[in-house]
Amino acid sequence: MRRIDLRKLNPSPDWRARALSKQADIDNGVIDAKTASAMWSELKPQLKDLSQNKCWYCESREDRSDNAVDHFRPKSLYPWFALDYENFRFACTFCNSIRKNPKTGESEGKGDHFPLLSGNKAENRAQRNTENYILIDPCEPADVGLLDFTEDGLPRAKFPHQRNRNRRAIDSIKYYHLDHPDLVESRRQLALDIRDWVESADAIYDPNDQGDPKIEKAFKGYVSNIAKVIAADAPFSVFAKKMVKGYQDRYWIEVLLECA
Known part of the structure; x- marks a missing residue:
């Protein structure tokens, strides 16, 4: 999961005015929150741009999917927050919708879930700032670092010995269904590609200093491949960067990461 800077989302004054009006209708019981879907759908392109077309939760890019504007705090549980754009997240189908994990048979996906570690559910915007929620928020810099991955592409906790x-x-x-087999396999294949590029580049690192243009071109090609997969717009780029960091005992990898 890569941090998303939601401050860059800047809806137009017209959208904000219409959203306030619709939210008032929701608060007064004139309409149900789910009937205002056209409002948040208008912002989907902007939300999508913030992550270079990637799901904010899993970093996958599903070009064939409609994806969705997810409400971090579900509109069914927090109708008073239904049209606040700070509650919107761009999500793929597997993260946003309830699906069965084909490997475990368990139901996964965010749906209308919003569990709390302790305390009561927020009833207004002010209480939202003190709500002790569980789900990792891609818009919170302190949250995204709680996730880690194995070389096989499996997600895991970064701090397994810290209870909360x-x-x-x-x-x-x-x-978020981050352990869906398709996602795990995509990460695993990416880790294998990175290993091959690193080993191939490493094998010609010293000869590359001898001035042979063919070797120099080959070395640059491998480094370019690595640079592309750790770039912010690449799918699973946070996972890729973690894999590359595993090779930073190589000087040229260390330099690459410093400049990424």
Whole structure:
């Protein structure tokens, strides 16, 4: 999961005015929150741009999917927050919708889930700032670092011995369906590609200093491949960067990461 800077989302004054009007209708019981879907759908292109077309939760890019504007706090549980754009997240189908994990048979996906570590559910915007929620929020810089991955592409908790941080990571993996076999396999294949590029580049690193243009071109090609997969717009780029960091005992990898 890569941090998303939601401050860059800047809806037009017209959208904000219409959203306030619709929210008032929801608050007064004139309409149900779900009937205002056209409002948040208008912002989908802007939300999508913030992550270079990637799901904010799993970093996958599903070009064939409609994807969705997810409400981080579900509109069914927090109708008063239904049209606040700070509650919108761009999500793929597997993260946003309830689906069965084909490997475990368990139901996963966010749906209308919003579990709390403790305390009561927020009833207004002010209480939202003190709500003790579980799910990792891609818009919170302190949250995204709670996730980690194995070389096989499996998601795991970054801090397994810290009770609440561990629980937030483990539960988020389930609710966001981050362990779906397709995602795991995509990460695993990416790790193998990175290993091959690193080993191939490493094998010609010293000869590359001898001035042979063919070797120099080959070395640059491998490094370019690595640079592309750790770039912010690449699918699974946070996972890729973690894999590349595993090779930073090579000087040229260390330099590459410093400049990424």
